[in-house]
Amino acid sequence: MSQPLFALVDVNNFYVSCERVFAPKLEKVPMVVLSNNDGCAVARSAEVKALGVKMGAPWFQIKDLAKIHGIQAYSSNYTLYADMSQRVVDILKQFTSQLEVYSIDESFLRIDTVLQHHASPTALGLGIKERIKDWTGLPVCVGMGSSKTLAKFANHLAKKYSQWQGVCDLNTLSKSELHQWMSEVEVGEVWGIGHKLAKRLQVMGVKTVWDLVQVSPQAMRLHFGVVMERLCYELRGVSCLELEEVAPPKQQIIASRSFGKLVTSFEDLSESIATHTSRAAEKLRLQNSVAGAITIFIQTNRFMSREPQYAQSIVLPLVTPTDDTLVLITAAMKGLEKIFKGGFRYKKAGVVLNLIADKPNLQPSLFDDPKSRGQSAHLMKAIDEINTKFGQSILKPAATGTKKSWEMRSGNRSPNSTTHWNQLPIAY
DNA sequence: TCTGGGGTCCTAGGACCC
DNA sequence: TCTGGGGTCCTAGGACCC
Numbered sequence: 001m002s003q004p005l006f007a008l009v010d011v012n013n014f015y016v017s018c019e020r021v022f023a024p025k026l027e028k029v030p031m032v033v034l035s036n037n038d039g040c041a042v043a044r045s046a047e048v049k050a051l052g053v054k055m056g057a058p059w060f061q062i063k064d065l066a067k068i069h070g071i072q073a074y075s076s077n078y079t080l081y082a083d084m085s086q087r088v089v090d091i092l093k094q095f096t097s098q099l100e101v102y103s104i105d106e107s108f109l110r111i112d113t114v115l116q117h118h119a120s121p122t123a124l125g126l127g128i129k130e131r132i133k134d135w136t137g138l139p140v141c142v143g144m145g146s147s148k149t150l151a152k153f154a155n156h157l158a159k160k161y162s163q164w165q166g167v168c169d170l171n172t173l174s175k176s177e178l179h180q181w182m183s184e185v186e187v188g189e190v191w192g193i194g195h196k197l198a199k200r201l202q203v204m205g206v207k208t209v210w211d212l213v214q215v216s217p218q219a220m221r222l223h224f225g226v227v228m229e230r231l232c233y234e235l236r237g238v239s240c241l242e243l244e245e246v247a248p249p250k251q252q253i254i255a256s257r258s259f260g261k262l263v264t265s266f267e268d269l270s271e272s273i274a275t276h277t278s279r280a281a282e283k284l285r286l287q288n289s290v291a292g293a294i295t296i297f298i299q300t301n302r303f304m305s306r307e308p309q310y311a312q313s314i315v316l317p318l319v320t321p322t323d324d325t326l327v328l329i330t331a332a333m334k335g336l337e338k339i340f341k342g343g344f345r346y347k348k349a350g351v352v353l354n355l356i357a358d359k360p361n362l363q364p365s366l367f368d369d370p371k372s373r374g375q376s377a378h379l380m381k382a383i384d385e386i387n388t389k390f391g392q393s394i395l396k397p398a399a400t401g402t403k404k405s406w407e408m409r410s411g412n413r414s415p416n417s418t419t420h421w422n423q424l425p426i427a428y
Numbered sequence: 429t430c431t432g433g434g435g436t437c438c439t440a441g442g443a444c445c446c
Numbered sequence: 447t448c449t450g451g452g453g454t455c456c457t458a459g460g461a462c463c464c
Contacts, residue, residue: 014464034432035431035432035433036432036433037430037431037432038430039430039431039432040431040432042432042433042464055464056431056432057431058430058431059430059431060429060430060431061430061431063430076432102463102464103463103464104464105464106464191462191463192461192462192463193462194461194462194463195461195462196460196461196462197461197462225438225439226438227437227438227461227462248436250435251435251436252434252435252436253434253435254433254434254435255433255434256432256433256434257432257433258431258432258433301431302431303430303431315457347431348432350433
């Protein structure tokens with residue numbers, strides 16, 4: 001088995017580039033794409049990045065700058081982006097079948113297995129770049145290295161330094177050249193090193209990527225844990241992270257939104273929660289899954305430090321895992337009743353569905369002895385109250401057990417088995 | 429005045445089991 | 447009343463990613 005060679009293909013300024021494909025006059029125009037409610041910038045063109053606008057910067061903070069420099073702002077169009085993303089993936093599959101779709105605008109490719117068809121990795125990278133540009137209009141950069149982390153790093157170089165012309169294969173570098181490039185880049189740019197870790201590393205004197213390559217992975221494990229150790233090996237060219245060609249089943253589905261205007265009433269919140277639940281349930285059915293529990297959360301505006309703050313969530317285990325919207329909404333409403341507190345101005349509400357696919361140990365039996373499991377007292381109490389109040393066993397006291405008993409249950413799931421749920425009053 | 433949405437993994441600690 | 451090792455499961459919180 002040869003040493004692996006990974007490529008990371010990443011669309012430049014993806015959302016912005018998508019908009020430009022359909023409005024070529026926007027080429028070279030400084031522009032941003034805004035998040036929901038037009039709250040903050042989730043994509044920036046190169047011109048805007050050059051002005052120092054950070055990812056996620058709130059729109060109201062960059063408005064003045066926008067006026068001065070003529071920055072155009074667009075609301076996001078995720079349907080369009082998803083479609084463009086699929087086109088890019090389809091093209092990448094023409095180059096290799098070993099592909100991991102990492103995000104809406106990034107894919108990892110295993111390319112050492114297809115190099116015989118190309119003059120060099122760089123030639124392959126240029127081929128990918130050109131075909132995507134020709135067929136979709138989107139600009140990409142390609143980074144290549146012996147591990148996924150190195151491919152990411154190479155992609156960073158390809159994006160940031162124009163002499164690479166969009167394609168960087170680290171293996172073409174001599175040791176001293178690699179040393180130089182790694183010394184050039186701050187440690188916080190490394191995939192897996194965020195704000196906090198970067199700070200801690202800097203305190204230790206590890207400031208650049210090169211510094212991190214110099215320290216011993218074992219020592220880093222002691223200080224930071226196994227993730228950092230793996231990362232160190234990856235940077236040294238020892239591949240620890242495999243290509244995930246088949247996406248593992250989702251463990252949770254989230255549906256949440258910030259409110260355009262703050263809301264105060266239970267009615268408004270329940271309407272929002274019902275909508276989110278219904279959206280989440282749709283996604284759930286799309287992937288043929290069922291939820292074993294549903295989480296509801298509500299919160300005030302955390303940025304308004306002078307306002308009274310409140311954030312609460314509740315996990316509601318379901319007696320029978322389900323994908324039924326009405327059942328889920330019913331449970332959600334009961335959850336909301338538990339956590340709602342009047343007198344606050346709410347900014348955000350949301351729903352999390354916890355899927356059973358990845359929780360083989362979840363056992364939905366209502367007859368589990370709750371005392372036999374580590375079940376928190378307050379949750380037990382909440383479940384009790386809800387069941388008493390509504391006279392129905394909608395929530396189960398324990399969610400643990402063996403895989404076997406769950407499988408028995410799920411095998412028995414029939415369209416009619418949830419009928420009684422639908423007869424429950426919907427509380428909104 | 430105005431600050432997104434959707435995910436994953438790891439760790440520590442409590443509660444329980446034999 | 448105190449004593450042990452080995453293990454599972456769950457939750458909460460922290461950190462990261464795009």
